Amino acid sequence: MTTKQRLLQICNERVDKRINDYKEEINLIKESIESTDKGNSEGDDSxxxxxxNDLEKNMSYLNDAKKTKEYLSNIKTNVESKEAMLGNIVKTNVMNFYIASSIGKIELDNDVFYAISVNSPIGQLLINKPVNTSFEFNQNKHVITEII
Structure with a gap:
């Protein structure tokens, strides 16, 4: 399995965990609402x-996580490009990025990658840029050294 395939797999696993966590939280909240309704005859709705409100928030988070899962399913790990694009690993002189979704830090084979979204501020600086492009982010000067 290539590094890109493994990174995509990790991203999918993390999103799956988020989905399961939100589903569990939603079920707990629903149970609490049912027990509150049964034991509350005075009409105190606080x-x-x-x-x-918590149920609504978690359902929104679950919906977002499902959209992320669907978005990740569009990533092709076998596409090569001379410019940074969705599904690429972009190495700079400062750090390594995996352009997928905002998943965060991933440690893999003694390397650290930051899974970022195309729409994130750093993603916007990277997208469609070739090797040797330089840019500044968080007061650090980055130079793209490799695109995989």
Missing amino acids: GSGKLL
């Missing part, structure tokens, strides 16, 4: 109102 507890269930917060629970409904």
Whole structure:
């Protein structure tokens, strides 16, 4: 398995975990709402109102995670390019990036990669740039040394 395939697999695993965590949280909140409704005959909605708010937030997070999963399914690991694009590993003199989705830090084979979105600020600086392009980000001067 190539490094790009392994990075994509890790991204998918992390998103799957997020999806499962949100589903579990939603189920817990639903159970709490049901038990609050059964035990609450005076019409005091303060507890269930917060629970409904939490339910709504978690359902939104779950929806976002599902969209990320769908987005990741569009990444092709066998495409080569001379310019940084979705699915590429972009190495700079400062750090390594994997252009996929905003997953964060991934440690793999004694290397550190940062899975970033095309739409993130750093993603916008990288996208469509070839090797030897330089740019500044967070007061660091980066030079693209390799695109895989």
